[in-house]
Amino acid sequence: QVQLVESGGGAVQPGRSLRLSCAASGFTFSSYDMHWVRQAPGKGLEWVAVISYDGSKRYYAASVKGRFTISRDDSKNTLYLQMNSLRPEDTAVYYCAKDSGYDANEPGVSDYWGQGTLVTVSS
Amino acid sequence: DIVMTQSPDSLAVSLGERATINCKSTQSLLNNSNNKNYLAWYQQKSGQPPRLLIYWASIRDSGVPDRFSGSGSGTDFTLTISSLQAEDVAVYYCQQYYSPLGYTFGQGTKLEI
Numbered sequence: 533q534v535q536l537v538e539s540g541g542g543a544v545q546p547g548r549s550l551r552l553s554c555a556a557s558g559f560t561f562s563s564y565d566m567h568w569v570r571q572a573p574g575k576g577l578e579w580v581a582v583i584s585y586d587g588s589k590r591y592y593a594a595s596v597k598g599r600f601t602i603s604r605d606d607s608k609n610t611l612y613l614q615m616n617s618l619r620p621e622d623t624a625v626y627y628c629a630k631d632s633g634y635d636a637n638e639p640g641v642s643d644y645w646g647q648g649t650l651v652t653v654s655s
Numbered sequence: 656d657i658v659m660t661q662s663p664d665s666l667a668v669s670l671g672e673r674a675t676i677n678c679k680s681t682q683s684l685l686n687n688s689n690n691k692n693y694l695a696w697y698q699q700k701s702g703q704p705p706r707l708l709i710y711w712a713s714i715r716d717s718g719v720p721d722r723f724s725g726s727g728s729g730t731d732f733t734l735t736i737s738s739l740q741a742e743d744v745a746v747y748y749c750q751q752y753y754s755p756l757g758y759t760f761g762q763g764t765k766l767e768i
Contacts, residue, residue, distance in 0.1 A: 576746075577760040638752075639752070
């Protein structure tokens with residue numbers, strides 16, 4: 533069965549960096565686009581970034597563009613999110629999510645999600 | 656950016672009754688080349704990650720009970736739960752995936768018994 537396990541979260545000071553990882557199993561990782569979505573404590577969902585199955589397309593939310601970088605290592609079945617210049621408003625649970633593949637042309641909806649990893653940005 | 660607005664923010668419905676949640680986008684989500692609306696609905700129960708319920712505005716994902724249905728086109732969409740069950744208590748989100756520059760979610764609707 534599909535499993536997505538995030539790691540790398542923790543407490544960090546504003547302006548510092550953090551790298552999140554998402555270990556995937558149970559599906560052919562290299563065939564699917566992958567997303568990061570975050571949720572601030574007690575708040576709604578915010579889509580963060582997506583990378584295409586072959587890494588050729590990467591899209592970001594305006595709130596993180598230029599600070600965050602999404603990447604993947606298909607040899608390790610792992611998705612990453614490099615987060616630089618962190619701000620208090622980046623505090624959230626970060627979910628890794630598999631794209632459904634229902635849209636053959638572009639990333640679309642997410643059909644499997646991990647349990648998330650908490651990132652806290654505070655001085 | 657496409658802004659998604661859900662209504663109401665919260666909703667209380669009796670068991671067995673119908674629940675209706677609305678979602679409106681600031682621009683059309685209908686792709687005229689394939690006649691598909693790029694709108695999805697998710698359910699998030701307390702302490703859990705979201706679950707995909709509906710995609711292409713009206714297609715139920717695998718394993719989703721048929722009491723859940725999605726409708727609408729263009730800028731106005733609806734999620735309907737035909738007969739509310741206790742396990743349906745959750746926050747429901749719509750999401751547009753029309754623009755890969757930002758797959759925005761609605762603010763969520765909290766559904767209670």
